Amino acid sequence: MSSNDTATETTTAKLLEAPSVQELVRQIRAQDSYGVYKNWSDDLVLKPFIIDRRERRKISVEGEVNPATINRIELFYRAIASRIEQETGPVVQVVIELNHEGFGWALVFCGRLLLVVRSLRDAHRFGFDSLEKLAIEAEKLTQAGIELAKRYPEVYRL
Amino acid sequence: MSSNDTATETTTAKLLEAPSVQELVRQIRAQDSYGVYKNWSDDLVLKPFIIDRRERRKISVEGEVNPATINRIELFYRAIASRIEQETGPVVQVVIELNHEGFGWALVFCGRLLLVVRSLRDAHRFGFDSLEKLAIEAEKLTQAGIELAKRYPEVYRL
Numbered sequence: 001m002s003s004n005d006t007a008t009e010t011t012t013a014k015l016l017e018a019p020s021v022q023e024l025v026r027q028i029r030a031q032d033s034y035g036v037y038k039n040w041s042d043d044l045v046l047k048p049f050i051i052d053r054r055e056r057r058k059i060s061v062e063g064e065v066n067p068a069t070i071n072r073i074e075l076f077y078r079a080i081a082s083r084i085e086q087e088t089g090p091v092v093q094v095v096i097e098l099n100h101e102g103f104g105w106a107l108v109f110c111g112r113l114l115l116v117v118r119s120l121r122d123a124h125r126f127g128f129d130s131l132e133k134l135a136i137e138a139e140k141l142t143q144a145g146i147e148l149a150k151r152y153p154e155v156y157r158l
Numbered sequence: 159m160s161s162n163d164t165a166t167e168t169t170t171a172k173l174l175e176a177p178s179v180q181e182l183v184r185q186i187r188a189q190d191s192y193g194v195y196k197n198w199s200d201d202l203v204l205k206p207f208i209i210d211r212r213e214r215r216k217i218s219v220e221g222e223v224n225p226a227t228i229n230r231i232e233l234f235y236r237a238i239a240s241r242i243e244q245e246t247g248p249v250v251q252v253v254i255e256l257n258h259e260g261f262g263w264a265l266v267f268c269g270r271l272l273l274v275v276r277s278l279r280d281a282h283r284f285g286f287d288s289l290e291k292l293a294i295e296a297e298k299l300t301q302a303g304i305e306l307a308k309r310y311p312e313v314y315r316l
Contacts, residue, residue: 114267
């Protein structure tokens with residue numbers, strides 16, 4: 001094994017440790033009623049979330065969004081909602097609205113406060129360039145949500 | 159015409175004057191690309207929104223929610239959003255999320271503030287017992303939304 005391979009493995013291991021990534025893995029495994037993922041590494045479980053630019057462009061944006069893709073979008077935002085819950089207390093809701101063209105909204109909220117507001121487009125192609133991009137995005141959204149909840153506790157608990 | 163009929167007509171005319179009811183009528187007419195409603199009274203245009211208890215119970219909650227019903231749900235909350243916009247300024251968004259069993263959410267928001275949060279159930283049966291009930295509900299949601307926007311201007315403009 002080259003030193004380069006070892007470096008990559010260390011980075012991957014570190015990214016997988018991010019609390020929001022761990023929560024996403026937990027959410028995915030929770031849906032695995034038949035134990036298919038039982039012996040899979042976290043890395044492998046997250047594989048469908050990683051689609052590089054070239055692969056993404058090959059996915060057609062015609063027709064309905066694939067139910068498996070919608071499920072992944074829900075899992076991603078559900079993981080962020082759970083992380084915010086864990087840090088702040090009250091139950092956090094997730095609403096994903098997608099129209100037939102793959103446009104819509106991802107909303108994470110509690111009380112009257114919106115913690116995450118994302119407009120979605122080309123949802124057919126939902127995915128991240130790399131595990132690093134996924135981890136950065138998930139941590140960023142989680143931290144921003146927690147900060148908002150702390151800044152506006154009254155609206156959060158309304 | 160009996161005095162009772164006259165009284166009913168006066169009440170109906172008054173209810174139709176409510177700003178949120180007028181806005182709903184305007185939203186419905188805006189979708190009328192073929193001019194079908196052109197010569198219809200406001201009362202008649204609103205008819206599909208009025209379903210009494212007995213009629214409602216006859217509507218099956220099996221299968222997908224009728225697209226016309228989903229459209230009515232969107233129009234109702236869009237009218238409330240428009241009314242809040244007119245009173246407060248910034249653009250107000252509407253998100254309706256419905257699953258295949260007719261459960262979901264109706265959300266109206268601006269910035270990071272949720273002005274209306276309604277969980278939906280048996281959406282197949284969406285409708286109001288009477289024009290009065292519709293007007294009361296629409297005005298109540300509008301006023302509550304405007305009050306929230308004024309109470310938390312910072313979150314509203316975030």
